[in-house]
Amino acid sequence: MSTSDTSERLIESTRELLWERGYVGTSPKAIQQRAGAGQGSMYHHFSGKPDLALAAIRRTAQEMRGKAEQQLGGPGTAVERITAYLRRERDVLKGCPVGRLTQDPDVMADAALRAPVDETFVWLRGRLAEVLAEGVARGELSAGLDPAVTAATVVAVLQGGYVLARAAGSPAPFEEAVDGVLGLLAAQSA
Numbered sequence: 001m002s003t004s005d006t007s008e009r010l011i012e013s014t015r016e017l018l019w020e021r022g023y024v025g026t027s028p029k030a031i032q033q034r035a036g037a038g039q040g041s042m043y044h045h046f047s048g049k050p051d052l053a054l055a056a057i058r059r060t061a062q063e064m065r066g067k068a069e070q071q072l073g074g075p076g077t078a079v080e081r082i083t084a085y086l087r088r089e090r091d092v093l094k095g096c097p098v099g100r101l102t103q104d105p106d107v108m109a110d111a112a113l114r115a116p117v118d119e120t121f122v123w124l125r126g127r128l129a130e131v132l133a134e135g136v137a138r139g140e141l142s143a144g145l146d147p148a149v150t151a152a153t154v155v156a157v158l159q160g161g162y163v164l165a166r167a168a169g170s171p172a173p174f175e176e177a178v179d180g181v182l183g184l185l186a187a188q189s190a
Helices: 003-021 028-035 039-045 049-072 078-087 099-103 105-109 111-137 147-168 172-187
Strands: none
Touching: 003 028, 003 039, 003 049, 028 039, 028 049, 049 078, 049 111, 078 111, 078 147, 078 172, 099 105, 099 111, 105 111, 111 147, 147 172
16 A cells, blocks of 8 residues: 555545544544554654644545536536536535534634635635626626625525525525525526
């Protein structure tokens, strides 16, 4: 087994444990057990739990950006691309893998761990604003639409939809929130 395989298993195990247990509940021992790696291997690749958690959070953020870009960078009008993004298959009841990190006080208290979370949401708002600005420029959307404010609204509705769905134990509130924001966008169609 190569050292890159071990490093990969450590990162993936940390991603899973952060998701399941949060930062405090993710011990180095649990990471090592799940990854099938010894303490020496972990500290060979990473300086400690914070370093490994940062690698895991960056990986999760990178994955989320890649999935979002598949729809946002795809074919179609601005509203069609945003619709594809909002309606893509998700495990709604588990919540957003990046958004859930904002509910972890230990991640939010650490500037280094919080940074990739914030960067991901800044990127997402910016990318959505670009798509909306393209729609305005092509005459698909009302000239009065503010792409940056609308993008922030789309992200807030998406994250809020996850929260409502988890609270209800049903994806229905998420789907209603998405329907609502898409209705608002449709009303801005030129």
